[in-house]
Amino acid sequence: MQAVIEIENLQQDWKPPFAKKRETKSVTVTEGETFEMLKDGTPLFTIHAIQGDKVLLQYSRMYTLKGYEHPTERKMWVNMHTPVKFSSLWEDNGTTKTLTLRSVKYNEGEMVEATPHVQATENSQNPDTEIYRPGQ
Secondary structure, eight states: OEEEEEEEEEEEOSSTTOOEEEEEEEEEEETTOEEEEOTTSOEEEEEEEEETTEEEEEEOTTSEETTSSOOSOOEEEEEBTOOEEEEESSSSSEEEEEEEEEEEEEETTEEEOOOOOEEEOSSOSSTTOEEEOTTO
16 A cells, blocks of 8 residues: 655744745655655654555654644554644754645555545535535
8 A cells, every 4th residue: 555645844944034945745655664854864754554544654753743742652643634744943944844645545556535524514504504524
């Protein structure tokens, strides 16, 4: 199996004029494969397992999971179409990487792209109004 992961890299200068640089790329990885190397050559991310519409991702201790205070476990499940942000404050500039699992390829030519689940609200006055609920 292979996972197609989109990586958005945002770098911002620590000094004026505080320029921002944004890059987006897509990588295809298999179980046990590493990607996004750090300056010293060590891998930033490793895929440990691919199961259906999620992947088990391990990340380097040089990055922190944005929005969480220093988790001790550096492995996490990343679900389809759910962005996960990682930050590094120890480089020359501030760096945030956003990973999003876009699709999973099971066999040669067989690809599954889970579409986000959309559900209508019960109390809506407009019957055309829908709510996006990822992961359902």
